[in-house]
Amino acid sequence: MTEPDTVIRPALAEDISRIMSLEQGSIAHPWDVREIEKLISDNNKKCYVVQYEGTVVSYLGAETVLDECNIGNVVTDEKYRGRGFAKALMSYLLDDLKQSGIVKVFLEVEHDNAPAIALYEKSGFVRYGQRRDYYGQGRDAVLMSKELC
Numbered sequence: 210m211t212e213p214d215t216v217i218r219p220a221l222a223e224d225i226s227r228i229m230s231l232e233q234g235s236i237a238h239p240w241d242v243r244e245i246e247k248l249i250s251d252n253n254k255k256c257y258v259v260q261y262e263g264t265v266v267s268y269l270g271a272e273t274v275l276d277e278c279n280i281g282n283v284v285t286d287e288k289y290r291g292r293g294f295a296k297a298l299m300s301y302l303l304d305d306l307k308q309s310g311i312v313k314v315f316l317e318v319e320h321d322n323a324p325a326i327a328l329y330e331k332s333g334f335v336r337y338g339q340r341r342d343y344y345g346q347g348r349d350a351v352l353m354s355k356e357l358c
């Protein structure tokens with residue numbers, strides 16, 4: 210972690226409204242409150258936040274199925290981007306997944322989302338395919354994965 214006074218921790222119910230506002234500011238189709246509640250409470254889901262100087266500035270949501278995981282969303286508050294928060298969160302998740310016996314992690318990202326693709330490549334993900342019009346007409350998804358062992 211590059212910044213002092215930074216904590217990475219599992220998301221709590223009290224973080225839901227902050228997570229929703231991060232989603233709404235950054236994601237075309239934000240999750241609703243019930244989806245975020247499930248993300249926090251379900252045993253097969255993972256939701257972590259970065260708290261910096263007392264404020265939740267970044268969060269990540271993922272789902273595990275057997276020994277695999279799919280990362281749903283990663284968002285950093287626009288004001289705090291480029292400071293290593295998402296990279297630290299990703300590293301935290303990958304360590305946690307490895308310790309839990311997860312062997313492979315998947316994600317999809319819009320083909321022109323350069324910051325997210327760079328984040329994932331820096332975290333060791335490689336491209337294995339592309340899904341045409343996945344996010345709408347002309348908006349392809351790049352499919353990426355990472356082996357954990």
Ligand SMILES: CC(C)(COP(=O)(O)OP(=O)(O)OC[C@H]1O[C@@H](n2cnc3c(N)ncnc32)[C@H](O)[C@@H]1OP(=O)(O)O)[C@@H](O)C(=O)NCCC(=O)NCCS
Nearest residue numbers: 235282283284285290291292293294295296324325327328
């Ligand atoms: C993608 C996102 C989560 C990155 O968050 P962040 O906290 O700014 O990322 P970090 O500061 O940890 O950067 C991690 C790496 O990503 C890359 N990166 C981050 N922002 C970048 C940018 N604007 N352009 C190019 N690469 C970028 C860098 O390679 C960086 O690694 P480095 O510091 O070693 O060079 C953030 O831009 C965001 O919230 N975007 C909107 C939501 C979104 O599209 N989420 C992903 C799809 S669900």
